[in-house]
Amino acid sequence: MKNVLFISFLLLTHFAFAQVDFYGLARKNNPTNEIYLAKIDPNSGIVTNISSSSLSPMVNLTGAALNPYANRYYFMGATTIKTIDLTTGAVLVDTPLSNPLGASYFDNFRFNNSDSSLYGLARRNVYNSATNTYSGEVYLATINTQTGVITQISPSSLGQGYALAGSAIDPYQKVFYYSVGDTLLGIDMYTGLIYSKAPIQHTRTNQVFDNFSYSCTDTAIYGLVRDNYFTTTYDSVLMDSIQVLDSTSIRLARINPSTGQLTIISPYSIAQGGYTLNAGSTIDPNIAVFYYNNGAQLVGVSLNSGLIVTQPLITNSNGMFFELMRIAANCENATSPVRQNPLLSITGTAANSNQGIYIYPNPSERFLQVQTADKILRYAVYTMTGALMESGSAVATQVRINTANYPAGAYLLKVISNKGVHTATFVH
Numbered sequence: 001m002k003n004v005l006f007i008s009f010l011l012l013t014h015f016a017f018a019q020v021d022f023y024g025l026a027r028k029n030n031p032t033n034e035i036y037l038a039k040i041d042p043n044s045g046i047v048t049n050i051s052s053s054s055l056s057p058m059v060n061l062t063g064a065a066l067n068p069y070a071n072r073y074y075f076m077g078a079t080t081i082k083t084i085d086l087t088t089g090a091v092l093v094d095t096p097l098s099n100p101l102g103a104s105y106f107d108n109f110r111f112n113n114s115d116s117s118l119y120g121l122a123r124r125n126v127y128n129s130a131t132n133t134y135s136g137e138v139y140l141a142t143i144n145t146q147t148g149v150i151t152q153i154s155p156s157s158l159g160q161g162y163a164l165a166g167s168a169i170d171p172y173q174k175v176f177y178y179s180v181g182d183t184l185l186g187i188d189m190y191t192g193l194i195y196s197k198a199p200i201q202h203t204r205t206n207q208v209f210d211n212f213s214y215s216c217t218d219t220a221i222y223g224l225v226r227d228n229y230f231t232t233t234y235d236s237v238l239m240d241s242i243q244v245l246d247s248t249s250i251r252l253a254r255i256n257p258s259t260g261q262l263t264i265i266s267p268y269s270i271a272q273g274g275y276t277l278n279a280g281s282t283i284d285p286n287i288a289v290f291y292y293n294n295g296a297q298l299v300g301v302s303l304n305s306g307l308i309v310t311q312p313l314i315t316n317s318n319g320m321f322f323e324l325m326r327i328a329a330n331c332e333n334a335t336s337p338v339r340q341n342p343l344l345s346i347t348g349t350a351a352n353s354n355q356g357i358y359i360y361p362n363p364s365e366r367f368l369q370v371q372t373a374d375k376i377l378r379y380a381v382y383t384m385t386g387a388l389m390e391s392g393s394a395v396a397t398q399v400r401i402n403t404a405n406y407p408a409g410a411y412l413l414k415v416i417s418n419k420g421v422h423t424a425t426f427v428h
Contacts, residue, residue, distance in 0.1 A: 008062030020284050021328040022291075023066055023073055023086065026319030031159050033057040037073055037089040040322055042284070042291065045298050045312030047322050051089030055082060063109035063167070064280065064324035065118050066231035068332050071314055073146055074111075074118060075324060081106065083145050086328075099124075099141075101407055105151055106143050108162060108178055111326075112189070113216075113334040114171035119189060121162060121178065122150050135162035140176055140192045141408075153427065154192030154409040155384040158185065166281060168214035168221050170257075171334040177221065177257060179209070186257050188361075190341045191410060191427060209262065211254060211275060211292050215303065216331035217285040222303060224275065225253040225264060226293060248272060252290060252306040266306030271299065280325040289391055291325060298322070357422040364403040364428045371398040374417035382412045403428050 026038035026047050034054035040047045060076035066344045067074070072092070073084045083093035097106055102124055109120025111236040122141035125134045137157040141150050165179040174189040186196035200209050204227055213222030227249045249269030253262050255416070266330060281292045288303040293314070300310040314322050341362065370379065376399055380391040389406065392399070401413075406428040 020286065021068075021086075022282075022284075022325065023324040024280065024322050025064070025075060026316050027059060027321040027323060028319045030320070034319075035059050035077075036214050037086070038316070038319065038322065039086045040298060040314070040325070042298060042300060043310060043312065044291075045167070045314045047314060047316035047319060049089070049316070049318050050086070051084070052071065053089055055084065055089075055302060059323070060107075061323060062105075062107040062164075063328060065109055065111035066326035066328055067111050067116065068113075068328040071328070072108075072145075076106070079186070081143060081145060081148055093146055095146070097143075097148050097150060099150040099152070101152055101409075104139075104141075106141065108167040109143070110167055111167045112169045112171050112174070113331045114174060114337040118145065119169060119176050120167070122152050123161070138162060140187045140189065143425075151408040152192070153408065154187070155188070156321045158187065158192075158194065158243075164268050165208075166223070167208045167281060168212055170214055170219065170221075171216070171331055171336040172219060174337045175257075176338055177214070179210075183256055184209075184260055193410075196258055198256075198258060200255065200260045201262055203262070203264075209253065211281040212255070213281045213283050213290070215283045215285065215288075215290075216334050217283075217288060218303075221257055222265075222283065222290050223253060223255065223256050223281070225262060226274070227251075227269075240266055248274060250275070252301045252303070264306070265303070266301070270301060270306065270308050275299075280323060281401060282325045282327045283330050284327050285330050291327075293322065293325065295321075298325075306407060356414075357424050359413065359424050359426055362426045364406075364426055366402070366404040368401045368413070368426060368428075369398065370401060370405050370413065370415060372415060372417050372422060373397065374419040376415055376417050378416045380414045382414070384412065 022040050026036045026049055028034040035056045036049040036051040038047050038049045056077040065074040071086045080096050081096050085092055090097055104122040104124040107121045107123050109118050112119055122139040124137050127134050135258035138159050139152040139154040141152045143150050163179040163181045168177040176187045176189050182200055183199050187196040206228040208226045210224050212221050214221050236324045250271040251264050253264045276293045283290050288298045291300050298314055298416050302309050360369050376394050381389040410427050413424045
C-alpha cells in the first residue's frame with residue numbers, strides 16, 4: 001500500500017460562531033423515502049426539520065436555489081420543480097418542467113442575486129437514427145418557477161454534458177460557471193455564449209477540483225482539491241495488473257476562472273475519504289468559512305487558513321442526510337451587476353455613414369423597438385444559423401417588431417436605411 005502522510009492535528013471546534021440561516025434538505029430513506037426542508041446549526045450539526053410532512057419521495061441532486069428576498073427554497077423532485085416556503089417548509093408551487101425548444105432537464109441551477117432569477121443547464125439527449133446513437137446537448141437557461149417553463153439563453157449547445165462538481169454564479173459579472181472535468185467553463189448569462197474556458201491547472205495526474213462555490217466577500221471561487229492515490233496490484237481473475245484506489249487527500253483551494261490556475265490554501269491534507277458530490281457546498285461570508293458535507297459531518301474550512309474550524313456530526317431525529325446546502329447571507333447584497341449587458345452596447349455600423357442603430361428592450365419580451373437616425377426602408381430578423389424569422393418595410397426612423405412568439409435565443413437584426421445597412425444582435 002502506498003504510504004501517504006496525513007497530519008491529524010486539525011483546528012477543530014470550540015469556536016463560537018454566530019448563527020446563520022443555513023438551509024438544506026433532510027432526506028430519510030428508511031422505511032420510506034422522505035424529503036424535508038430543514039435548517040442546520042453549523043456549530044452543533046443538529047438538523048431541525050421545518051416541513052411538517054415529506055415534500056417528495058425523491059430529490060434530484062443536481063441543483064438547488066435559495067431566494068432570500070422572497071423567502072423561498074427551490075429543488076427538483078422527479079420531474080417537477082418545487083417552491084418551498086422557508087418559514088413553514090410548505091410546498092407553494094410544484095410544477096412540471098416545460099421547454100418549448102424540446103424536452104430537457106434543468107440541472108446544476110443556482111439563484112442569481114443580481115436579477116433574482118434561477119440559472120441552470122438545460123440538458124437533453126438527442127437521438128441520431130442514422131448512427132443509432134445518442135449525443136448530449138447543454139444550454140444555459142433560466143426557469144420560471146411558477147410555470148416550470150425553461151428559457152434557453154444559449155443560441156447553440158455549449159457541449160455534451162458536465163461534471164458533478166457543482167456550479168457557481170458570479171452575480172457582479174453575471175457569469176455562470178460549471179465544470180466539464182478538466183476544464184472550467186464560464187458562460188455569459190446575458191448571451192448564453194462562452195465567456196471563459198480555462199483548463200484546470202492540476203499539479204498531479206489524479207487530481208480533481210470539485211464542490212466549488214462563489215464567495216461574494218472576495219469575489220472568488222473556492223472548492224476542494226482531491227488527490228487520489230492508487231496502488232498497482234495483480235488481479236488473479238483478470239490475470240492482469242490493475243489500479244486500485246489506495247487513499248485520498250483533500251485540501252481547500254481557490255481557482256482563477258480566467259486561467260484555471262489553482263491556489264492551494266490548505267497547508268496539508270485536511271481530510272481523508274471523500275464528500276458528497278453535488279450535495280452542495282456553501283460559504284458563510286460573515287466568518288469566511290467554506291462548508292461541505294462528507295456524508296456524516298458538516299465540515300467548515302477557513303477560507304484564510306484552509307484548515308478545518310468546525311466538524312460536527314450531522315444529527316437529525318427525523319432524517320438521515322442533509323443535502324443541497326445553501327446559506328441565505330452569501331451574496332445577499334449583490335443586487336446589481338457590475339458588468340452590463342454587452343448586447344445593449346452593440347450599435348452596428350452603417351455601410352455608407354457612421355450613424356448606428358438603437359434597439360430596446362434587450363433582451364426583448366413581447367416586442368423590440370428599433371430606432372435609427374435615418375429613415376428605415378426595410379428590416380429583417382435572422383436566427384444565428386441564418387434562418388429568416390421575419391422581414392418588413394417602413395418609411396420611418398423607428399419600427400416596432402413583435403417578438404412575443406419568437407423561440408428563446410439570440411437573433412441578428414439587419415436594417416436598411418436611406419444611408420446604408422445597419423446590423424445589431426439581440427436576445428429574446
